[in-house]
Amino acid sequence: MRKILILIAAILLQSACTSQTAIIKEEANVSASKEEAPVNIILMIGDGMGVPQISTAFYFEDRTSNFERFKSIGFHKSSSTSHWITDSAAGATAFSIGEKTYKRAIGVSADTVPKETILEKLQDKGYKTGLISLTSITHATPASFYAHVKDRDMHEEIAEQLVVSNVDFFAGGGKKYFNQRKDAKNLFKELANRQYNVDTLALSKSNASTKNAFILTEEGLPSKNRWSW
Known part of the structure; x- marks a missing residue:
């Protein structure tokens, strides 16, 4: 030994x-x-941002496009299971659930079966989540990450699902789907009951100690050229 x-x-x-x-x-x-290691991960989806729009950025003026800062750039087939040309709902759902679905679908498979989204997977792992939209927060693109309905125009059903989604921060338009509903519910009160800091007038700042809901316009937010800076 x-x-x-x-x-x-x-x-x-x-x-x-x-x-x-x-x-x-x-x-x-x-x-x-x-x-x-990244502190935060942000998925930015530009409406109608296809190859022509991105390639234009490489040749716009005499400066380097920010796209050239990316180490990797990929492509994917954007068609849905029902149409060669997709829409926001099927396109965003493909991002959120990892599989293609039919046109107008929100967070469901081609057979209308609800599928777990990447946002919900991250919540299960203890991550904080947030959504920001320049349209209504119930619009097809943001909705595809927290809602599960068979048609993108089911705004009131989508708004109800947002209330119980436990998203930590969301901001956008779409007030009428929360307080001018056919069922007469006031979803802003329900959000407040769930301990959300609710702001519909852009008067408060985000509160890091609680969840935040900023719903600022009846439908979409004004385009940037209408803001005074």
Whole structure:
């Protein structure tokens, strides 16, 4: 046993420098990977942003496009299961559930079966989630990440599902789907009962200690050229 221990000690002494160097490199790599880990992940979806729109950015004026800062750029077939030309609902649902579906579908498969979205998966893992839209927050694109309905125009049903979705922060338009409903419900009160900071007038700041709901216009928000800066 003593000879074995001496032999092990000799091997360890011979490799001490190499091992120490390896440990230092490994610790440096771990440290670097921790530093490079993203704090937040933002998925930005531009309405109608196809290849022509993106390629235009590369040739606009005499400056470098921000798209050239991306290390990777990919392409995907945008057709839905029912049409060659997709719409916002099927397009966003493909992003949110990871599979194609029919035109006008929100968070459901081609057979209208509700599917777990990436937002819901992240919530299950303890991540905070948020949605911002320049249209109604019940519009097809944002809705596809938290709602599950068979048609994109079911705005009142979509708004109800948003109330119980536990999204930590959302902002956009669509007030009428919350307080001018056919069933006479006031979903703003329900949000307040769920401890949301609710703002429909753009008077408050986001409160990090609670969930926040900013619904600021009846439908979509004004386009940027109508704001005064």
